[in-house]
Amino acid sequence: MSEMRRVTAICNGTVVDHIPAGKALQVMQMLRVDIGRSNPISLVMNVPSGKAGRKDVLKIEDRELTQEELDRLALIAPNASVAIIRNYSVAEKRQIELGSELVNIARCSFWNCITQNSREPLPHKLRVVSASPLDLRCSYCGRSQSIDDLAESIL
Amino acid sequence: MSALGFVRGHGMSDLITMGDLSNDEILEILDAAERLLPVANGDVYAPLLQGKVLGNLFFENSTRTRMSFESAMKRLGGEVVNLSSVGSSVAKGETLYDTMQMVDGYADIAVIRHPRQGAAQYSADAIGIPILNAGDGAGNHPTQTMLDLFTIRQDHGTIEGLNVVLVGDLRYGRTTHSLSHALVRFGAKLTLVSPDSLRMPTEIVGDLQSHGSEVIESENLSGAIAEADVIYMTRIQKERFPDEDEYAKLAGIYKMTADDLAGAKGGMIVMHPLPRVDEIDPSVDSTKHARYFQQAFNGVPTRMALLCRSLGVDVPKEVGE
Numbered sequence: 001m002s003e004m005r006r007v008t009a010i011c012n013g014t015v016v017d018h019i020p021a022g023k024a025l026q027v028m029q030m031l032r033v034d035i036g037r038s039n040p041i042s043l044v045m046n047v048p049s050g051k052a053g054r055k056d057v058l059k060i061e062d063r064e065l066t067q068e069e070l071d072r073l074a075l076i077a078p079n080a081s082v083a084i085i086r087n088y089s090v091a092e093k094r095q096i097e098l099g100s101e102l103v104n105i106a107r108c109s110f111w112n113c114i115t116q117n118s119r120e121p122l123p124h125k126l127r128v129v130s131a132s133p134l135d136l137r138c139s140y141c142g143r144s145q146s147i148d149d150l151a152e153s154i155l
Numbered sequence: 156m157s158a159l160g161f162v163r164g165h166g167m168s169d170l171i172t173m174g175d176l177s178n179d180e181i182l183e184i185l186d187a188a189e190r191l192l193p194v195a196n197g198d199v200y201a202p203l204l205q206g207k208v209l210g211n212l213f214f215e216n217s218t219r220t221r222m223s224f225e226s227a228m229k230r231l232g233g234e235v236v237n238l239s240s241v242g243s244s245v246a247k248g249e250t251l252y253d254t255m256q257m258v259d260g261y262a263d264i265a266v267i268r269h270p271r272q273g274a275a276q277y278s279a280d281a282i283g284i285p286i287l288n289a290g291d292g293a294g295n296h297p298t299q300t301m302l303d304l305f306t307i308r309q310d311h312g313t314i315e316g317l318n319v320v321l322v323g324d325l326r327y328g329r330t331t332h333s334l335s336h337a338l339v340r341f342g343a344k345l346t347l348v349s350p351d352s353l354r355m356p357t358e359i360v361g362d363l364q365s366h367g368s369e370v371i372e373s374e375n376l377s378g379a380i381a382e383a384d385v386i387y388m389t390r391i392q393k394e395r396f397p398d399e400d401e402y403a404k405l406a407g408i409y410k411m412t413a414d415d416l417a418g419a420k421g422g423m424i425v426m427h428p429l430p431r432v433d434e435i436d437p438s439v440d441s442t443k444h445a446r447y448f449q450q451a452f453n454g455v456p457t458r459m460a461l462l463c464r465s466l467g468v469d470v471p472k473e474v475g476e
Contacts, residue, residue, distance in 0.1 A: 112292050114271040119250050122280055137358075140273030140280075141294055142172070144358045 007042040013061040015083045016073070021046050023076050024056035026151050030072045031065060039063045067094060072105050072154075074098035075147060078134070101139065102126040108138035109149035115140055124155060168285035168465040171276045172295045173337045181337065185305050185314075187460035187470040188453075194230050195455040199475035202232025203468050210262030212238045212254075213289075214245060214269040219429060220289045220299070223454030224266050224462075231459055236261055255281045264465055266298075267291075285465035293327040299428055300333040302457040306450040307385055310424050314338070320346040320379045322409055323389035323434060325355040327396075330428040331389055332359055339368040346371045346379045350405055353391070376409055381418045386411075386444075388427045388434050406432070413438035426450050 019027050024043050033041060042059040049055035064084050073080055073096050084092040104123045108115050115124055115138070125139035136145045169175060176184070193199040209228040213221050225235045238245075238258070245254060251274060258265050259282040267275050272292030279286040290296045304314050311317060319338055321331045325347055335345055335355070345368060347355050354372060355363075363370045373379060380386065388411060396402040410433055411425070427435055427447040439445050463470050 108273075110272065112270075112272050114251060114269070114273040114277045114291075116271070117250065120277070121250070121252050122277060138273060140276045141271075141292070142273070 007044055007057070007059060009088055010042070010059050010061045010085055011088055013039070013059065013063055013085050014065045015085060016058040016060075016065075016070075016077070017055070017081045017083070018049065019056040019058060019077045019080050021054035021056055024058050026076055027056070027058055027073060027080075029151065030076065030154050031060075031069055032154075033060055033063070067097075070094055070096050071099065071102075075102070075106070075134070075136075075150060078131075098128055098131050098134075100128050102128070102136070104155055106145075106150045107153040107155060108141060108143065109145055109153050110138060110141055110143040113138055113141040113143065126150075168467070169279045169287070170297050170461060170465065171279055171286065171288045173297050173300055173333050173340075175297070178340055181301070181304065181314075184301060184457070184460045184464060185308055187463065188301075188305050188456040190470055190472070190474045191456045191459045194474055195227070195452075195459060197230065200230075200232075201475050203463060203470065204228060204231040204233035204466060207233040207263045207466055208261065209233055209235045209462065210238065210258045210265040210284075211235055212258060212265055212267045212269075214239070214267070214274070215290065217268055217289070219451050219454055220266075220268065223451075224287075224289070224298075224458050227455050227458040227462060230455070231462065233462075251277060252281050258282065259284055264462065287461060287465060290329055292329070293332075294329050295333045296329040296428075297333050298454075298458055298461055299330045300337050301461060302450065302453045303330070303334050303387070303426065303428075304337060305453050305457045306426060306446055307424070309449075309453070310422065310446065311384060314341045314343075316342045316344075317384040318344045318346075318382050319385045319387060320348060320376075320383045321355075321387045321389070322348040322376055324353045324391045325349040325389075326353040327392050328389045331355070331387065334387065335359070335363055339363045339366040339370070342368060344369045344371075346373060346383070348373050348376050348379055348409070350374060350408055352401070353405060376411070377415065380415065380423075381420070383419065383423050386419075386423065386425050388425065388431070390427075390430065390432050390434060407434075409434050410436060411439055412436040413442050416442060416444055419444060 024045050040061040045056045046054045070082055082094040083090045103125050107124050126136045127139045129135040129137055194201045228235050255278045264285045266287045266289045267278050268289040269291050272294040274291045275288030288295055308314050325331050391405050393402050423444055424446040425444045
């Protein structure tokens with residue numbers, strides 16, 4: 001059974017497909033669509049997928065996520081595919097891009113980094129040392145970041 | 156110019172990590188430091204930095220680094236303004252960003268030591284004057300590395316291809332983090348001697364190995380002495396331990412005495428960034444191997460050369476003429 005039959009097609013909004021199985025809630029957290037939003041959201045988890053065995057899918061109605069918002073997903077779902085839906089049709093396909101530096105996406109997780117003082121005003125920056133395997137280091141303190149810890153430090 | 160919300164990379168004039176210097180630049184700075192030795196000794200007066208003001212910002216204790224920077228600046232005719240966290244607005248909760256805005260107006264160049272890792276890079280992003288990192292938490296201490304390299308070259312005539320043993324707190328020790336990065340770029344063979352819980356962080360070991368150098372990790376110092384060209388001792392740093400009981404277990408784990416050096420190569424030198432506690436017994440001081448006090452003095456000419464470089468002042472081929 002395909003995921004399209006599990007959840008109704010949306011009229012307008014964004015579909016994030018091929019999220020690694022079990023990561024959809026983290027994706028919602030990173031996209032900041034999990035709190036204080038009134039948009040309807042459909043979520044399917046652990047559905048069969050030809051590519052990855054199992055996957056999660058997220059459908060957000062009446063909201064077109066920006067490229068900047070989507071690029072946050074590079075941390076946990078770099079191979080997710082994104083479609084912008086208008087009037088039940090795919091109007092645009094977007095790729096998630098991992099740039100050379102992630103600015104103000106997550107806070108460095110090292111307890112003694114200068115950025116742990118929440119009153120320090122400069123942006124939080126993580127440098128991409130390697131995309132695969134993913135190696136991110138704080139641009140200030142240089143510490144390698146665990147992706148699980150970063151998910152807890154999303155800004 | 157400062158840039159709240161607008162990020163600029165640090166320029167060529169900052170020194171935050173050894174990665175900011177190419178191998179050629181390192182050698183040029185060591186050459187300049189050598190030319191400045193008579194000025195550092197007080198034998199020659201060369202006011203190369205007359206009219207310039209150094210902001211010496213020490214948010215953490217320091218003896219050698221602070222004094223040698225001050226001595227270096229003054230012997231070159233410059234002035235120094237000091238800040239320590241005790242008695243300044245830092246104690247009132249001022250952010251580093253705000254403090255640095257003041258320094259931007261008061262000084263032409265700033266040296267910063269801070270207990271938080273990343274503080275030097277953060278300062279370089281916050282303001283426009285050159286920033287020299289004098290130690291950021293357990294991060295980096297590149298000006299110490301430059302004086303270490305200067306000391307090694309004084310004895311061995313080169314910093315290339317040496318067998319160097321780093322001993323002690325390699326987890327929290329910022330001097331060894333910076334020095335090891337520099338040494339592998341010059342083809343050193345490194346032996347990292349530490350207790351298991353104070354091993355060099357894995358990401359640093361990975362970086363060192365990526366340069367193709369041989370890196371051996373060990374808990375045994377005595378087995379590494381015979382082959383060493385340099386033994387670099389460090390203190391187990393009480394102030395870096397989140398847990399005092401953990402510190403108590405490891406304090407005093409490595410103690411070098413003169414007798415331990417009986418099988419060492421004749422030209423082997425023992426170095427230490429100081430202060431020492433009990434990891435080098437005073438009996439070593441009078442051996443031909445001890446270089447740590449000479450190393451501490453070398454902070455002056457090396458930091459002179461670094462100040463000149465960051466302020467864009469050329470050190471003449473014949474200083475004082």
